[in-house]
Amino acid sequence: MAPLEQAVAAIVCTFQEYSGPCWRQVKLCQAELKELLEKELPTWTPTELQECDHNKFMSVLDTSKDREVNFVEYTCLLACLCACCREYFKNCALGPHCSQ
Secondary structure, eight states: OOHHHHHHHHHHHHHHHHTOGGGSSSEEOHHHHHHHHHHHSTTTSOTTOOHHHHHHHHHHHOTTOSSSEEHHHHHHHHHHHHHHHHHHHTTOOOOTTOOO
16 A cells, blocks of 8 residues: 555544444544544653643534544544644755655
């Protein structure tokens, strides 16, 4: 698979892994979202993040206000992370394969 295909597969599979068995509701509860962030983005999730911070983070992501994060809300999070990374690294002179 091409790198972008691998990235899309990783996004879908990661959501499926943390959203519970058999895509039971196809949503992440707050505990599942917290676990996903801590395990899959460990260097971007500060260890001092408090429970109240997780509540605020959840409320921002949960645009439908059903107290869970669906796949669209999850992909919005990832899109924002990608945009922030792109902005942060836009002036870096990386090689043609952007290995960092």
